[in-house]
Amino acid sequence: MVAFLEQRFQLEANGTSVSTEVLAGCTTFLTLAYILFVQPALLSSLGLDFGAVFVATCLASALATLLMAGLANYPIAVAPAMGHNFYFAFTVVGAMAVPWEVALGGVAIAGALFVVTAGFGLRELLITAIPMSLKYAIATGIGLLIAMIGFQWAGIIVASPGTLVALGNLRTLPVLVSLAGLVVMAGLWVRGVRGAILIGILAATGVAWFGGLIEPQGVASLPPSLLPTLGQLDVLGALRPEMAGVIFVFFFLALFDSVGTLVAVGEQAGLMRDGKLPRARGALLADAIGTVVGAGLGTSTVTAYVESATGVAAGGRTGLTAVVIAALFLLSLFFSPLVSMIGGGYDAGGGVTLYPVVAPALILVGTMMVRGVRRIDWDDPTEALPAFLTIMVMPLTISITDGVAFGFVAWVSLKLACGRASEVHWLLYLFAVLFLFRYAALA
Numbered sequence: 001m002v003a004f005l006e007q008r009f010q011l012e013a014n015g016t017s018v019s020t021e022v023l024a025g026c027t028t029f030l031t032l033a034y035i036l037f038v039q040p041a042l043l044s045s046l047g048l049d050f051g052a053v054f055v056a057t058c059l060a061s062a063l064a065t066l067l068m069a070g071l072a073n074y075p076i077a078v079a080p081a082m083g084h085n086f087y088f089a090f091t092v093v094g095a096m097a098v099p100w101e102v103a104l105g106g107v108a109i110a111g112a113l114f115v116v117t118a119g120f121g122l123r124e125l126l127i128t129a130i131p132m133s134l135k136y137a138i139a140t141g142i143g144l145l146i147a148m149i150g151f152q153w154a155g156i157i158v159a160s161p162g163t164l165v166a167l168g169n170l171r172t173l174p175v176l177v178s179l180a181g182l183v184v185m186a187g188l189w190v191r192g193v194r195g196a197i198l199i200g201i202l203a204a205t206g207v208a209w210f211g212g213l214i215e216p217q218g219v220a221s222l223p224p225s226l227l228p229t230l231g232q233l234d235v236l237g238a239l240r241p242e243m244a245g246v247i248f249v250f251f252f253l254a255l256f257d258s259v260g261t262l263v264a265v266g267e268q269a270g271l272m273r274d275g276k277l278p279r280a281r282g283a284l285l286a287d288a289i290g291t292v293v294g295a296g297l298g299t300s301t302v303t304a305y306v307e308s309a310t311g312v313a314a315g316g317r318t319g320l321t322a323v324v325i326a327a328l329f330l331l332s333l334f335f336s337p338l339v340s341m342i343g344g345g346y347d348a349g350g351g352v353t354l355y356p357v358v359a360p361a362l363i364l365v366g367t368m369m370v371r372g373v374r375r376i377d378w379d380d381p382t383e384a385l386p387a388f389l390t391i392m393v394m395p396l397t398i399s400i401t402d403g404v405a406f407g408f409v410a411w412v413s414l415k416l417a418c419g420r421a422s423e424v425h426w427l428l429y430l431f432a433v434l435f436l437f438r439y440a441a442l443a
Contacts (some may be wrong), residue, residue: 009073016317021075024316025324028077030195032307032367034361035061036332037201039080039299041343041355046093046100048298051224053340056297059226062329064290064302069319069326071282076265077325078290082365083142084253084301086149092246095399103246104295106239111291111301112249114284120168129425134407135256136372137387142393142405143369148395150362151161153355155348156176174346174356177208181360187414189364196308198362204357205342213346213356218337229298238313249401254301258287271310382418388410405435 002090005011005018039057044050066079092103151157155175160166168175182202188196202346209215238247262283271278290302300373311321332339345353373391377383394400412432415424 003373006040007322009320011318013303014317016315016320018159018320020315021318021320022324024075024314025328027194028075028305028308028311028312028316028321029225029325030198031058031310031330032077032079032138032305033195033332034197034201034358034365035079035082036080036339037358038361039085039344040339041120041345042085042360043100043159043299044343045345048100049224049228050343051336051338052226052229052298054300054314054336055223055226056229056294057335058223058329058333060290060294060299060302062295062326064286064327065322065326067286067289068283069322072279072287073144073319074266074271074279075269075316075318075321076261076262076283076309077305077311077322078287078302080304081253081257081303081305082146082362083369083400084250084257084303086142086146087249088300090149091399091401093187095397096247098243099234099237099239101232101234102237102243104233104249104298104300105235107250107301108233108235108292108295109238110254111295112248113247113251113290114254114291129427130256130413131383131428133383133387134390134411136270137390137407138256138400138404140370140373141391142400143366144371144391144395144405145365145366145400147366148398150359150366152207153362154182154359155356156354158277161180166250167353171191172212172265173208173211174348174354177204177213177356178208178359179213180204180214180336181357182363185262185360185364187441194314200360200364201342201357205361208357214341214344217341220334221337223333224336226297231296232298233295245401245434249404250301252339252404253400254287254291254303257303261306265304265306265312266307269317271317353418382411382414382420385414405438406435408432409435 009021011017011021035401036054036057040050043053061077061079068074068076068078088103088107092106093100098291099108148157155168155172156170156178157165158168170176170179181200182201183205185196185200188199192274193199195261205214209216219329237243262280287303294300311325318429342357343355348354376387386407389410390403393406394403397403409432412424412428
């Protein structure tokens with residue numbers, strides 16, 4: 001077996017071993033396992049079956065991560081993307097009132113486009129066209145959006161008629177549970193403890209259990225039924241003209257999330273060659289196929305996870321690390337009672353549902369995502385204002401689409417206004433015009 005693994009994954013050539021790869025896989029999984037609680041909690045708030053979403057998340061993640069191992073031989077995990085899932089839930093299904101079946105159809109179409117355009121260089125063209133300041137601003141804005149939802153789910157931020165939002169009652173049990181989880185997560189995170197988010201979630205679970213906020217439902221059982229979400233996507237409904245912008249954003253987010261993660265983790269693992277990532281097409285294909293299959297199963301866009309960097313830090317260098325991660329996703333299928341207890345909602349009254357156990361994870365993930373803001377050129381007004389609008393509009397409107405739109409239109413307009421039109425890629429002009437037509441049509 002060891003000889004087979006050595007030959008299949010070229011362990012010696014990559015300076016690693018079976019034991020190191022297993023340790024790296026376990027490390028990465030512990031770091032990103034929070035998605036097993038967050039994803040079902042998020043999508044079930046839209047009416048999807050909690051258990052079915054959990055199974056879909058495990059299966060889609062396992063498949064896509066195995067494809068990452070087979071097509072690219074990279075130590076990178078693939079799972080439903082934070083940010084994409086919130087766009088799916090709060091913008092498409094929530095604000096736009098698109099049925100979740102149609103939204104899943106849009107995810108599948110975006111994934112299929114990802115596959116089809118692999119040979120045309122469209123992804124490379126888009127990456128070149130979008131200015132770096134907007135790339136960092138988009139990531140920052142998504143981070144603030146995720147953190148905003150985390151504060152709301154914790155009950156720390158509540159609705160207020162006069163000011164839209166206000167500070168909640170910090171003495172209520174749900175808020176105290178979330179704050180306890182956040183303190184544990186943050187304390188472990190600053191000390192460099194791997195799995196800080198997962199440990200914090202478990203700590204918050206203990207506090208909630210002790211306080212009577214949640215009741216034990218067991219630990220292990222056979223997997224829940226997948227039938228409530230299996231094959232429920234509506235592709236024909238997603239082909240309606242008004243869904244074009246939604247599909248573009250699904251595609252756009254998947255593109256930059258995947259490429260950014262692959263480059264970041266690839267550099268850390270020493271996989272880059274002359275500034276390029278070998279077998280990147282196979283890695284991107286794993287994301288795309290996983291997204292299409294995941295939509296059919298009942299979960300939102302899957303993509304490469306930046307948390308894979310923790311496994312690389314533990315020595316992971318090949319696809320064997322990804323195989324271990326995929327196996328752990330499959331093993332998780334048998335722990336649905338624990339996941340249901342942790343990710344379940346709490347009825348706070350007045351039509352408000354809180355998720356105090358998983359809310360701290362969103363706040364900490366949001367913290368991690370805003371670090372790119374320091375790389376924006378704030379001394380150039382034509383870069384600063386579009387980036388600022390992108391960052392602010394996303395959390396305030398609970399819409400990634402609107403944040404991207406404001407940033408694109410402002411960037412193009414300001415470059416034209418100061419005679420720097422040559423800095424604008426033709427695709428930016430096209431997108432800016434399309435976004436303006438969209439707002440005109442909405443008006």
